[in-house]
Amino acid sequence: MPPLTPMPVARAQVVAVGTALPERRVSNAELACRLDTTDEWIVSRTGIRERRVCEPGQGLITLAEPAARRCLERAGVAASDIDGIIVATITPDMVMPATANLLQHRIGATRAWAFDVANACNGFVAALANATMWIESGRAKRILVLGGDVMSSLIDWKDRNTCVLFGDGCGAVLVEAGPADGPGVVGIEMHSDGGPAAELCVPCSGSAIPATPEALARGQHFLKQNGKMIFTHAVRRMAEIAASVMRSNGLTAADIDLVVPHQANLRIIQPTAERIGVPMSKVVVNLDRLGNTTAATIPLALADAEADGRLVAGSRVLLVAFGGGLTWGAVYLTWGRS
Numbered sequence: 001m002p003p004l005t006p007m008p009v010a011r012a013q014v015v016a017v018g019t020a021l022p023e024r025r026v027s028n029a030e031l032a033c034r035l036d037t038t039d040e041w042i043v044s045r046t047g048i049r050e051r052r053v054c055e056p057g058q059g060l061i062t063l064a065e066p067a068a069r070r071c072l073e074r075a076g077v078a079a080s081d082i083d084g085i086i087v088a089t090i091t092p093d094m095v096m097p098a099t100a101n102l103l104q105h106r107i108g109a110t111r112a113w114a115f116d117v118a119n120a121c122n123g124f125v126a127a128l129a130n131a132t133m134w135i136e137s138g139r140a141k142r143i144l145v146l147g148g149d150v151m152s153s154l155i156d157w158k159d160r161n162t163c164v165l166f167g168d169g170c171g172a173v174l175v176e177a178g179p180a181d182g183p184g185v186v187g188i189e190m191h192s193d194g195g196p197a198a199e200l201c202v203p204c205s206g207s208a209i210p211a212t213p214e215a216l217a218r219g220q221h222f223l224k225q226n227g228k229m230i231f232t233h234a235v236r237r238m239a240e241i242a243a244s245v246m247r248s249n250g251l252t253a254a255d256i257d258l259v260v261p262h263q264a265n266l267r268i269i270q271p272t273a274e275r276i277g278v279p280m281s282k283v284v285v286n287l288d289r290l291g292n293t294t295a296a297t298i299p300l301a302l303a304d305a306e307a308d309g310r311l312v313a314g315s316r317v318l319l320v321a322f323g324g325g326l327t328w329g330a331v332y333l334t335w336g337r338s
């Protein structure tokens with residue numbers, strides 16, 4: 001998709017964020033008791049020290065509901081005033097119905113349509129881009145956008161190549177129609193390359209390989225990845241797309257207050273920041289505490305940045321993500337309500 005330079009009648013303002021995390025913390029030391037790994041290996045290769053993990057059978061809705069409620073409370077908006085709900089996830093409670101539908105009922109968003117978006121680690125960016133189009137076209141005034149994943153449900157806890165990387169969590173933002181010259185989403189860019197799809201996938205998770213006893217016995221319901229290949233693509237694509245959004249919106253590094261990258265690996269985040277000339281002091285990093293929560297990383301990082309005072313009304317923020325698909329995207333926005 002080419003870069004968009006929209007002239008909206010309304011601007012999609014991102015006015016509040018709310019989050020929810022499972023109680024249980026799993027440290028690298030705990031994993032090292034069960035697997036052939038060490039805290040030193042995990043920290044030096046990824047930057048991750050611990051992650052939050054749901055209890056077995058705890059579905060995404062148990063995180064999505066509190067995240068949504070907190071977001072609405074902070075925005076001062078009633079659930080009945082929302083027009084739509086989009087949940088970005090690759091770990092919905094069920095394939096059908098969408099977790100967004102479960103959420104619509106749980107929070108009493110009686111007027112809202114609801115659907116899920118599956119775009120892996122780029123899911124939140126894709127959902128925010130989608131919500132922006134609804135708002136800019138004038139077809140909706142308020143949309144709740146969530147990014148959430150229970151990655152522990154897709155992980156083989158005996159596979160040290162993957163299980164040390166991921167965590168569970170959920171974040172929600174409220175996107176509201178505001179004046180066209182006010183704060184909000186300014187630039188969006190998204191790309192996909194389905195060629196290397198098999199390099200990061202969950203083979204038994206849909207129609208191609210149904211969940212038969214044989215498929216489960218082969219462990220095909222667990223996430224598989226070519227870590228090195230994904231790493232190389234992530235570094236290249238995140239830097240490329242961040243630079244492209246900056247260029248198409250006439251921004252230099254000095255114009256960016258905060259970069260909120262997908263949290264997969266500190267060794268992916270650092271070169272991305274370096275290549276666009278933004279110092280790490282302006283980059284939000286929370287993967288040390290939360291690991292890679294897939295669609296949740298960006299809203300969780302937005303909430304952390306707000307809590308530590310780095311994200312305030314008017315902050316100029318660059319979101320950038322990369323994930324399985326392959327898929328990658330970036331959004332440039334100014335934070336808060338007009």
Ligand code: ACO
Pocket residue numbers: 036037038041042045046121160161162164165200225226227228229230231234262263264265292322323324
């Ligand atoms: N503890 C100890 N050793 C390990 C572990 C572990 N947890 N995991 C793998 N190893 C071993 C491997 O078995 C391999 O051993 P071998 O050489 O004997 O076969 C060796 O470590 C690989 O080491 P490195 O080459 O140094 O590993 P690398 O620097 O490539 O780091 C990592 C591996 C962290 C997986 C990296 O490739 C990566 O982050 N890739 C991106 C994957 C990712 O982020 N996926 C998430 C979804 S996509 C996204 O969110 C962007």
